[in-house]
Amino acid sequence: MSAPLGGQVAVVTGAASPIGKAIARRLVDDGAKVVLADVDEAALAAFAASLGDDAPWLAGDLSLEPTAVALMDLAKRRFGHLDILVNNAGGGVILPFLKHTPETLRRTLDRNIWTCLWCCRAALPLMIEQNYGRIVSIGADSVRNGLADHAAYNAAKGGVHGLTTGLAREFAGYDITVNTVAPCMVMTPMVAAAMEARNPLIDKFLAVIPKGRPAACDEVASMTAYLASRDAAFVTGQVISVNGGSTML
Numbered sequence: 001m002s003a004p005l006g007g008q009v010a011v012v013t014g015a016a017s018p019i020g021k022a023i024a025r026r027l028v029d030d031g032a033k034v035v036l037a038d039v040d041e042a043a044l045a046a047f048a049a050s051l052g053d054d055a056p057w058l059a060g061d062l063s064l065e066p067t068a069v070a071l072m073d074l075a076k077r078r079f080g081h082l083d084i085l086v087n088n089a090g091g092g093v094i095l096p097f098l099k100h101t102p103e104t105l106r107r108t109l110d111r112n113i114w115t116c117l118w119c120c121r122a123a124l125p126l127m128i129e130q131n132y133g134r135i136v137s138i139g140a141d142s143v144r145n146g147l148a149d150h151a152a153y154n155a156a157k158g159g160v161h162g163l164t165t166g167l168a169r170e171f172a173g174y175d176i177t178v179n180t181v182a183p184c185m186v187m188t189p190m191v192a193a194a195m196e197a198r199n200p201l202i203d204k205f206l207a208v209i210p211k212g213r214p215a216a217c218d219e220v221a222s223m224t225a226y227l228a229s230r231d232a233a234f235v236t237g238q239v240i241s242v243n244g245g246s247t248m249l
């Protein structure tokens with residue numbers, strides 16, 4: 001059987017993060033070439049090297065338009081086309097709303113919504129030109145269940161969810177699909193450390209998940225890979241939770 005993403009080129013942002021790495025590895029396993037980006041240069045370079053010689057990367061702040069444009073240019077120059085964009089850059093500044101400062105609010109929005117907006121804007125012209133594209137963003141199930149201390153983060157990730165439906169409608173005619181994967185708590189090293197330290201917030205986060213555990217990074221990656229595939233041609237404008245049941249329907 002041929003690889004589901006054979007011959008395709010995918011940009012993965014936030015590729016130095018645990019979920020980003022799992023997604024990039026899964027796309028490579030499915031046959032795609034990947035182009036990686038993150039603001040954390042050292043971690044990104046180390047991860048790219050672990051994938052071999054053929055994973056170009058760009059370190060920079062994707063909340064700034066020129067970085068997003070340079071990233072898509074890199075994909076086009078290196079491989080000639082861009083089929084898949086995974087907007088995974090993000091990350092929470094998880095605080096009670098009134099404990100936020102202007103700086104943490106801005107950082108939350110920069111990381112989660114501006115990265116996604118600029119990358120979509122830079123990638124779409126290439127996808128329109130080739131009449132094909134798959135955009136998958138990583139949102140958050142906390143937008144749907146109003147998880148404790150997530151208001152500002154949810155404002156940013158809610159923007160990602162909202163962008164999904166609008167772009168899906170606008171670009172459906174070019175065989176471009178736009179979807180979001182919304183995880184609940186995911187078992188990253190940071191979550192594992194908080195569980196180990198018995199951080200009381202963890203119990204609150206787990207209490208809303210009927211399956212009683214965080215998602216594995218690979219469980220987020222497998223949904224992302226499906227939405228990035230040709231098989232998902234008729235799935236667009238969806239926010240699909242990977243959440244152990246923390247919200248239903």
Ligand SMILES: NC(=O)c1ccc[n+]([C@@H]2O[C@H](COP(=O)([O-])OP(=O)(O)OC[C@H]3O[C@@H](n4cnc5c(N)ncnc54)[C@H](O)[C@@H]3O)[C@@H](O)[C@H]2O)c1
Pocket residue numbers: 013014015016017018019020037038039040060061062063088089090091092110111115138139140141182183184185186187188191
């Ligand atoms: N871990 C969870 O429980 C969880 C739950 C729901 C959603 N998410 C989302 O999943 C994604 C991956 O999260 P994670 O937990 O693996 O690690 P993370 O939150 O550390 O990942 C974010 C990555 O994005 C990069 N990044 C942030 N701002 C950037 C910018 N301006 N330009 C370029 N890169 C930037 C960071 O350096 C980091 O590598 C994030 O979007 C996060 O919000 C995570």
